Amino acid sequence: MERRLTVLQVSLHHPSLCPAAFANVPPRLQHDTSRLLVGRGRDAHLRLQLPHLSRRHLSLEPYLEKGRALLAFCLKCLSRKGRVWVNGLRLSYLEQVPLSPVTRVCFSGVQMVVRVEEGTSLTAFVCCFHLSPSPLICRAEAEETDEWEGLPQEQPAPGSGEQAPGHLGFPHSPPHTRDSPPQPGPGAGPEI
Template sequence: MDATQNVETEELMTCLQIQLYHPLQASRAPYRLLPLDTRRKHPAEDPVRLGRDAQACTFALADPRVSRKQLALQAYRTASSSDMLFSVQNLSQKGRVTVNGSALEYLERAQLPEKALIRFGEYEMLILHDNGDAKGSFEVEFGVLTVSPSREMGVGTPNTTPVMESGSDNFNNSIPPLRSPGPMEMDETVMYQSCSVFLS
């Protein structure tokens, strides 16, 4: 008897490909805690948590502007499909998470399509998943994009300001605020400054 007949067929695992982008990422410093370009096996019953707290989250971003626990990705199945599906939940009490332009408030959850653009603060995450037949686990693979995925997908620029969960707006005194890559209207600022000179 051929020995290969006794070997179980290896199951193909679903893979979540998470591509990150930030307008100020040239140094890649925020990603130093992530296992970039490496597939990590993850149990299907456990959510994948992403935030700045490496103890509380599965994967961490080294950025004080990110919430301690930012979001969670949860695998699930339905009776009508054998595919592993995923949802995203906003875990940040201070900041919004958007999925393909739709905002999620604290603890709100949304189903992820096969191609999803998630944004929080100035971070953009393009998530794709390749379906497999394994039921007990899936793989996660992080990468870094050099071009904003929102431009390619035609989704508008975010208008939310990232706020740390454990602090107040005063933390911006020690950390300079991130600027939006979109155009700025300078006329009102110039007009305000010129008026204040005449009034003083």
């Protein structure tokens, strides 16, 4: 009896939608259980021709969780200079996170959404790639760049007791990542 392959439905969007950038994207790619490389290098399984993309930018890595009989996947950042954001969290070089049933990824201006459809095969998986003309992730630029650092934050009028929203709806502080812990708002007491 043949076992059903796990399918990763991968949607891709880039604002330029340059046909040359996505010329090497296959509609379907069956892969063994080694890591699947994403980048602009010749050895990348998903090759994107974008100027700020590393030759090996990130990888999708299948693994078997202890006590489970299904493949699981993690996403690993392989770029020393390029940034990779997964579900709003920035990954540094060689950091990895497990994929959830739906995972949102931003890198080099690319928005990627990965949906995992579990199968029973432990020897291979399939990626189905879809190019989207529309953005896939709201506020991707806010997550993918540090543009908030150079922008002034609105401050409430003295004594008003109200908090004015900061850049992109964050109250008085930039979004926190693993690199920067959350900052308390004005008037916040010490943490207990």
